[in-house]
Amino acid sequence: MEDFKDFNKELLYFLNEQLKIYGGYAFTEKEEVYVLALKSIINDIQKMASKIVVMTAKCKVEFPNGWDHAYDNQDVTLITISNADPIYATIKAEMDKVQARIIQIHRIQAMTLWRRYYYERLRVSEINNGNPNELLLIHGTRGTPPEVIYNGKEGFDMMFAHIGGTRGGGIYFAPYSSYSCNGYEYRLPNNQSQVFFAKVTLGTVAEDVDANRLMPPVKPGTNMRYDSVRNGPTMYIVYSNSKAYPMYLVTYTK
8 A cells, every 4th residue: 555655645746746837837928938848748647647547457446256247337236145155154154043044145236335345445454454354244224225225325324323322323233143133124024024244344443332422432542543333242333334335135034
């Protein structure tokens, strides 16, 4: 990520210099000087454009294992997960703890949401010595249809956060099905239910008890905030839409 910091500095310096040149010659009456200045600017812009292409390549988004690139031209696609897929076994093992019978598991391929989550995970990783502390956690939407989440521009949305929650107005996730599938699941009219298994970037985690919180607390002795909050072993809370991605939608019955 140091490459990006250096590039940002170089780009800012470049733009500053071009503004100085343009400002110095834009209103001159000597047309030949003005033309020379413009040629110089165009040449420098072309060089910088080449560097931007290189840096953009370095910023290429990496997708999760199993992502079906045949649907990359669609912003949102639901892919049915085979029961032979290793992730199916992982999710089933957790759902078995609440005697749930899985109907189907969909992997959610939401291009816009994934890109935003990916870059936030990179940012958190950079400031935490390369460790984004990413976990697969469960989220029940209760009365909100899951498609509102994965089809929405924000995904998990702080706008719907309940200020009176145990740890303030954040987005809540649980590591255990016994929590999320016990009143927080979304219930379909056919007696089936749904929960998300989401990728969540936790970064540094604070133990906190402030029910009025709208962001993580500040780390002692610094001006930096924690990335997330934990409520004992049963709950994690993030306060940013981009820190979580709705990776799998599980439909089940009990």
